[in-house]
Amino acid sequence: MESVKFGQADGAHIGKSVLIKGELSGSEDLYVDGEVEGRIELGAHNLAIGPNGRVHANVQARDVTIHGKVQGNIIAGERVELKSSASVVGDIVTGRIIVEEGAFFKGSIDIQRESASRAAEPRPAATAAAATPAQASLISK
Amino acid sequence: MSSALQAFLRLFRTSPAADPLSGPAPGEERIKRRSSGLAEFGRRIAGEQPLNILDLGPTSPANIAYLTGLGHKVYNEDVLLASADPDLLTTGEDGKPAINVAEFLNSNLRYEREQFDAVLCWDTADYMPEILVKPMVDRIHLVTRPGASVLSFFHTKDAGPAAPYYRYHIIGPEMLDLQAVWKPGSNPRNRGPMFRLQRIFQNRHVENLFRDYASLKFFLARDNVREIIVVR
Numbered sequence: 001m002e003s004v005k006f007g008q009a010d011g012a013h014i015g016k017s018v019l020i021k022g023e024l025s026g027s028e029d030l031y032v033d034g035e036v037e038g039r040i041e042l043g044a045h046n047l048a049i050g051p052n053g054r055v056h057a058n059v060q061a062r063d064v065t066i067h068g069k070v071q072g073n074i075i076a077g078e079r080v081e082l083k084s085s086a087s088v089v090g091d092i093v094t095g096r097i098i099v100e101e102g103a104f105f106k107g108s109i110d111i112q113r114e115s116a117s118r119a120a121e122p123r124p125a126a127t128a129a130a131a132t133p134a135q136a137s138l139i140s141k
Numbered sequence: 142m143s144s145a146l147q148a149f150l151r152l153f154r155t156s157p158a159a160d161p162l163s164g165p166a167p168g169e170e171r172i173k174r175r176s177s178g179l180a181e182f183g184r185r186i187a188g189e190q191p192l193n194i195l196d197l198g199p200t201s202p203a204n205i206a207y208l209t210g211l212g213h214k215v216y217n218e219d220v221l222l223a224s225a226d227p228d229l230l231t232t233g234e235d236g237k238p239a240i241n242v243a244e245f246l247n248s249n250l251r252y253e254r255e256q257f258d259a260v261l262c263w264d265t266a267d268y269m270p271e272i273l274v275k276p277m278v279d280r281i282h283l284v285t286r287p288g289a290s291v292l293s294f295f296h297t298k299d300a301g302p303a304a305p306y307y308r309y310h311i312i313g314p315e316m317l318d319l320q321a322v323w324k325p326g327s328n329p330r331n332r333g334p335m336f337r338l339q340r341i342f343q344n345r346h347v348e349n350l351f352r353d354y355a356s357l358k359f360f361l362a363r364d365n366v367r368e369i370i371v372v373r
Contacts, residue, residue, distance in 0.1 A: 097209065099202035108193075108216040111209045 011045070016052040030061075033068070044077065051085055064094075073107075172319040173312065177360035178368025180315035182292040185259065185370070186213065192258035195284075197221075197265055203310035203318065204261070216257070221265045221336055223249045224273050242276050250277065255286040263309050264294040264366070266350070268336040275350065282353050282373060291354075291371040295342045298365040306334040 011029030014020065018034035025041040032040075033050030040047060042061035049055055053068030060075045066086040074080055076094040084102035091108045099105065186192055195216045196204050208215045224245065233239030260281055266274050281291060296304075305321040312318045322335040342350070344359070344367075351357055351371045360368040 097205065099200065099205050101202060103200055103202070104219075105200040105205075105217050106219070108214060109205060109209055110214045111212075 016050070024057075049086075058090075171321075172307075172364075174317055174319065174362070174364065175315055176317045176362065176368060177315070178292050178294070178362075178370055179311065179317060181358065181360070181370045182259065182261075182290055183314045185290040186211070193256055194259045194261070195252075195257045196261045198261060198263045199308045199322070201308060201310050203312055207311045216252075218249065220249055220277060221268055224269050225336070240270055240272050242272055245273055246276055246280060250280040250284065252284040254283055257285045258289050260285060260289065260291040261309075262291050262293040264296065264307075266293065266342070267296050267338055267340065268306060269339065271339060278350050279353070285373040287355070287373055289373040291351075291373065293369045293371060294362075295347055295367045295369065296338060296365060297341065297361075297367055299338065299341050300365070301338075304334060304338045306336040306338075 011031060012026060014030070014032045014034045014036070016033040020034070020036045020038070022038045023041070024030070024036060024039065025043075027043060027045060029046040029048070030040070030042055031048045031050060032053045032055060034052070035054045035056075037056045039057050040055070040059045040061070044062050046063040046065070047059060047061040048065045049068045049070060051067040053066075053070075055068070055070045056072060057070075058072045058074075059070065062077045063079045063081070064074055064076045065081045065083065066088060067083045068085070069087045071089045073090045074088070074092045074094070076092070078094070079096045079098065080092050080094040081098040082088060082100060082103040082105060084100040086100070087104040089106045091110070093110045093112055095111065097109055097111065186194065189212075192213045193216065194208050194213050195218065196208070197218055197220045198204070199219045199222065200217055205215055205217070224240075229240050229245055231239055231241045231244075262281065266277070269277065285291065294309075305323075307319040308322055310318040310320060324332040324335055326332040347367075347369065348357060351369075354371050354373050356372045358370045358372075360370075362368050
């Protein structure tokens with residue numbers, strides 16, 4: 001299986017036995033291999049969803065790379081990449097999209113480079129929240 | 142084996158659709174062909190204005206890249222896969238298994254009225270359970286604006302249960318790449334197509350199916366398929 005590089009060493013990492021319910025925001029890259037229900041906002045940082053990742057959330061980040069499952073809308077300032085194992089149900093707004101053969105997608109794709117970039121710029125509130133998950137509860141499964 | 146014999150045999154491997162069980166291994170079959178229907182569809186969606194286009198086939202990276210490259214917003218929904226959802230099965234009045242049409246429409250093709258400017262229907266109607274075909278066509282009518290184009294394919298000949306089911310990838314303004322899709326399984330030669338051709342629609346049936354639409358334009362393709370541009 002292709003490795004997901006960023007997030008494991010450079011950014012925050014949510015392991016596959018972790019379930020988070022609530023809003024996740026941060027000012028570093030995030031790798032999710034567990035389960036998230038709620039919302040993820042990373043501003044100008046990147047999100048990778050690992051092969052075990054299951055996200056039921058609206059997502060906003062600069063680059064979003066998906067190996068696992070996402071149910072929710074995605075706004076990416078730069079790029080969304082659906083790997084072959086990805087399953088996405090939701091609407092995507094992004095500057096660029098890459099879909100690998102084998103990926104499942106149900107929803108809409110809107111390529112809006114400028115507006116997506118603007119949407120991905122970190123909001124003051126999100127920047128202030130930074131680093132630690134706010135309003136999130138961690139439940140070990 | 143001599144190189145001449147190998148070259149000779151290769152001549153017979155260029156059209157796997159003719160005999161799907163003796164062509165390349167399932168998953169490898171790709172046929173590129175010109176499509177007059179797609180060419181007409183392309184002309185109808187050309188222009189500066191971004192359009193809302195609904196693709197009802199399996200997720201195709203090529204279609205997404207092509208249509209978004211033209212500046213359009215793409216919606217993707219694999220209705221055939223959705224029609225095979227076991228959760229749709231119910232028991233009919235006669236006690237036999239039946240498909241819950243209301244439930245299918247509750248969870249699929251749920252869009253606003255007149256939302257779409259164009260729909261890629263491909264050959265989903267040929268493979269879909271009959272009870273869902275008319276409701277699907279009526280729902281497409283509801284969610285497309287007047288003047289919208291629907292590209293639909295219909296087989297002209299029943300090629301039997303082994304007839305391949307294809308995914309359609311757009312690789313140019315009038316070129317399609319057909320990828321045969323087979324059931325998952327350990328023995329690729331005996332797996333059979335992912336979906337089975339259910340019926341052959343005659344022209345009259347097609348016209349009845351789309352009777353609420355403004356017009357139909359037929360194109361006869363070489364591989365026993367009628368390509369139809371339906372105008373809402």
